[in-house]
Amino acid sequence: MPIYEYRCLACGHITSQLVLKPAEAAQPVCKACASPQVQRLLSRFAYHRSEASRLAEFDTRATYGPDFYKDSRNVGLWAKKRAQELGVDLGPQFEETVEKARTGKILDEL
Template sequence: MPIYEYRCQDCGRKSSIFVRRIGMQVEPACEHCGSRSMTRLISRVAVLRSDEEIFQGLAEDASLDDVDETDPLSMARWIRRLSRRLGEPLDAEMEAELERMEAGEAPEGEDEGLSGDDQEG
């Protein structure tokens, strides 16, 4: 029972469509705007791994070490890399937050930056 991904030609967003059988004809509609102008995407193949294998791979991934936690853009890139490595898609709320961070804004609720220098003492 595959799940196919499509990109809407009207709003540009991705939708995932569950199909009961391989080869079954579907008429996908965008889950965001309802448009039927959709293009099927080639999706990555999911490989099942144990939690231990996933976290071992993360521990060995040096590309995740170059994050600057005081820079919103660096943090956003790191979160996107982590999401890809874990195979976990980002929800719309997280996507919006990352777009703000990529524009140089501090994450929502962070008034004094990302450095953690707001300790009381």
């Protein structure tokens, strides 16, 4: 039985819903604030997508909550996407800097 997950666009709460029949999943609401403004998350496997696909979907104009940045793999994603949008080649130096930021090493060098 599939479990659908929805992220509330109003409060960010993730609501899981066991879907017995697809029709019942048509109009989910946030269990925290009852907002119908929820966005379907593809699945837990979405967290294991490649960086390339996360980068492709990443919207630099969107506001991401603190939970987003708790995933260290998302650190640097914004900068990479912006650079991509601006047509800037960041080069291997940037990759290294991001890697340091992810592991917290960058703080040692400041």
